[in-house]
Amino acid sequence: MNLELVTVLVLALIFVLATARSVNLGVLALVAAFGVGAAAGLSTDEVFAGFPVDLFVALTGLTFLFGFAQRNGTIDLLLRAGLRLVRGRVALAPWIFFALTGALMSVGAIFAIAVVAPLAVPFARRYRIDQLMMGMMVVHGGMAGAFSPLSVYGLFVNSFLAGDDLGGSRLGLFLASFVFNTAIALVVFLTMGGRFLLGRTEDLAGAPASEAEAPGQTSGQASAQTSAQTSAQTSGIDLYQGVTLLGLAVMAVGTAAFGLDIGVLSLSAAAVLALMRPDDARVCLANVSWSTVVLVGGVLTYIAVLEAAGTVEWASGGIAALGVPLVAALLLCYLAGIVSALASSIGTIGVALAIAAPMLESGELGAVGFVAALSISATVVDVSPFSTNGALVLANVDAEHRDDFYRRMLVYAGLVVGLAPLAAWTFSLLPV
Template sequence: MTPQLVSLAVLVAMFVVATLYPINLGLMAFAAAFVVGALLLGMSVDDIVAGFPGDMFITLGGITFLFGIAQANGTVDLIISSAIRLVRGRLWAVVWLMFALAATLMALGSIMAVAMVAPIALGIAARHRIDPLLMGFMVVHGALGAGFSPLSVYGAFVNGMIAKTDLPHSPLLLFLIPFALNLAFALVLFLTLGRPLLRSSTGSVPLEKDTSDGATGGGRTPRALLFQRAATLLGLVALFVGAAGFGVDVGFAAICIGVVLVLMAPRSYADILDRVSWSTITLVCGMMTYMAVLDSAGTIDMAGEAVAGLGVPLVAALLLCYVGGVVSAFGSSIGTLGITLPLAMPLLLTGEVGAIGLVAALAACATIVDVSPFSTNGAMVLANAQVEDRDRFYRRMVAYSGLVVGLAPLLVWGAAVVPGTL
């Protein structure tokens, strides 16, 4: 076998292992980068390390560091409980509120938006007889819809990758296209399962208690904690405005804001680094390091030229969308993006397919399929659903996931890729 085929086989093997066993794909990717790079390609360690994405490490670390502070001081709980008060008694509005909450948290940088909102949402669903499939997937679609905010892990990843090329790029469309796709599925889901809620209401949607450190048994919160929360909210707004409006580097800005917040109450955040999503950072940085090795081996060019050589650019683009969707349904969304975007480069460089539309379509396809119970977000819904027949609920999840995997790539390809090609 040629080095290109061996390196590609290793990549496939890593995805299979990470799907079957709880092993971080990024760790395997680091190991593969050394084994393939040093032993197969004769690369030096310095050449392999040169592929490590230091800028992405700063971005992801900074975002999860800042949002970890927001979780620790109860700012996230405050946002959720305040929002719930706005829709008291209207069950249909509660469902959409969970969509909006998950979207807001994800847009502000929380990769754990589903993990934070799903337990609350599915608890409310159980108490008020709301279909848990509806409630759970509204949360997931909300989070995934906002997944390509400039502050999110996904958004920072794709924006950073495309910024290194000469391709045209629009962070706004990268955000709007996946959001529109997820909103469309959420709307259909609501119209299918949630119409009875339009005629139902409850006089009291119970609020979650503030469980953050520092809250008193009587429900009163110390002034120092209130000040920390106000400062955190101000910091999150400043980060969003600075990144979206003035091009401020997200990672370093998040770290700076986080350090200021920590200095305000050092003892409150002694273990704050435990809240940084090191597993996600390892996944992203490991995959990008291995992709750099594949690039050196010529594997990316070989596979990309094979796709571009299909002869019909639109068919090649559709194939990439389906490959991204199917692979991501069983594996890592960011890992999948780390593969499909480089594979699309030769096709994009031909100019025969609109770069902005295809990048956004690939991003949408790799994330919307996270409704699958085999993905982290889908698994959170399955774990928190309060149902009597869990096997039946699992089968319903699988059926809906199959529908999404089958339809979403075709829909986003037709809406975002085809218009830019004709």
């Protein structure tokens, strides 16, 4: 058995073990990187060289900063502002949650869906909106913003392309995912009861999502909670929240307009907030998305070992042997979608991009179009109840409706897995 095949089998094994045993894929990938690296004749230092230090700093800084935004109420503040803008029009509320999740994800909040879903689903229950529709709007909102140049997914993909000198377009990748997920969200809205919300008006700003009834909570309890919190919520923006908003703005403008390092900017903003509230800093640092940091670092380190061992070139040659690049691209899109519905989206994208890299280098496929198709295929399936984001939505459904919600969610996820990669594959036809 040749070394290339062994490395592929090891990769498949760690994916299966990580999914079946709920172990972080990055941990297994790091261990595998050193084992496979030794077999390929690589030294420990050579394996370490594949670890993405820049992404490690960026992911740590982003999740640390957004920990403050979540803890000090800045995110809830943004939600309230959005709900006030719709002036009680219920039909616009799902789009506010869609936009909020997308905005948070687009500036680096990898856990945006985890933050918004607990607000959105109870809100839907309280205002008699289809909970599945609201949950899917949140997930697709997050995916709509997932590939901005400031986001974790965008940083991951663009760094990979830059490292392999594959070119690409940061704006093109973002717009492709944004348009694709917005179109799906519109279909979801229209087919899951959104059109029946048109014309309905209620006092949405008076009872925002964070005050909506929790599962098992009575209307009286929710009202009491609302009254108890009113005084604290009407005081406007305090200094701590103002500095948080300023930090987010500086990070976004500094990165997008001046090309400054997003990891340095986000860590700097988080450091200022930490000095203001050391107690919050300890909690936020403990709540940094270390699992994501380890996942990204481990997967990219293993991919670097695969490249050094010749596995990437070997696998790409096998796919290229199909003879028709667009057919190979479609196959990769479906593989990415199916695997990602059950496993890590970032890990799946990284492996698939590594396999596709030689085809992109040869010009057989348009870099922007194919990378967009692959990225969309691997993330749009996060509506699956077996994915982290899908499970977060399901967890916030009240017990009375959870079984029915789960069945409907499975049907919807099946449709997405079956149709979305084919639809996303059309981006492979773009001559860019």
